[in-house]
Amino acid sequence: MKKKPTYSCPIDNRCGGCSWLRVPYGQQLARKQQHVDELFADLIDDGTQCLPILGMKVPLHYRNKVVSPFVGIYDKRTRRRRILCGMYERGTHWVIDSSECLIENAQAKAIILTIRDLMPKFRIEPYDEDRDEGFLRHAQVRVGHNSGEVMVTLVTRTEQFPTAKKFVRALVSRHPEITTVVQNVNSRKTNVIMGDKERKLYGPGFILDTLCGLSFRISSTSFYQVNSTQTEVLYSTAIRMAKLTGTETVMDAYCGTGTIGLVAVRGINGEPGAAKLIGVEERADAVADARNNARHNGIDNAEFVAADAGAYMREQAEQGRSVDVLFMDPPRAGSTPDFLKAACSISPKRIVYISCNPTTQARDAKYLIEHGYRIDVLQPVDMFPHTDHVECVISMSRSAL
């Protein structure tokens, strides 16, 4: 008999968010495990530890960041104008009016709905994409998983916001958990949500959250993993695989805001960290965040470089520099031949490769195996329940010749 789905959602046939929602969670995990096992079947050896996927105990409301567009429609039934908010229908720019979501943080979702309800009173017009008119394009709400701090970002088409003070006062009085509100101005006709100009309307303009014992500063545009519960699982798994003893120089390549490297250099739960961290990331704003995060946590043995990871590694190799442990967490496309070649020539004792796309990870692992490494541990982690995405961490060491 076919197993009944565990969860149901009234819009799951229209929304592109949870393509596996009808698959019972245990089966989702089994499918992800099988996918990773198949990809790595020819890359492991008898000594490789292939560990069972780490899933969530309660795979619900895990997204700490909720973004919603706003759109005005004429409701024929009530003959009145109405504002919709929610998510885009799969592959379109139609907004599905939704008041709940199984994967979004419930507090953040409630704030989005309050914004929608308050808009008419404060003469805030939703953005009209076709005519490039109106004011409020999107709202983004980020919730600090451990700190409970909440940031609301109102993305507007123009800068002038005459009712800002009164609107923010009304919003915060309904949701006292909000700790900061920011206006982000995006005047371009584009699918990109955020613009470049920002001003604080309330509070400090950022939130703090703790992850694996360190405190991180998150602004409206910073990259921060959306599933905080599983990020702690992922990071502690990856860092333990590095087997740090307090003496190593570690590199965090594709480091974003420095989260993995900073947790590694400090050590998890009182376990030894590393002696020195070098983080490499191409985005200058993320590097600035990483440096702030180091300062903010009193970490002075970390250095962050804004550069292309491949070019930086090549330069390190040419100068005969080396590191003991290399953490790498590239985007979905995986790493580059340039980076992998240079990584092999600086020859770290251990490479811990974290990936949101095991297909490109397996391709890169094949190169590393052909150049003297082997896979010690293979560990899939479920960061995105109810979707077909799976994260995977592998730890590799130089094979004995």
Ligand SMILES: C[S@@+](CC[C@H](N)C(=O)[O-])C[C@H]1O[C@@H](n2cnc3c(N)ncnc32)[C@H](O)[C@@H]1O
């Ligand atoms: C999957 S994210 C990992 C971020 C971080 N490790 C974390 O867990 O928050 C990948 C990062 O690689 C950066 N990136 C992409 N291509 C790069 C390149 N060629 N050189 C350096 N960084 C790059 C992106 O800007 C992004 O911050």
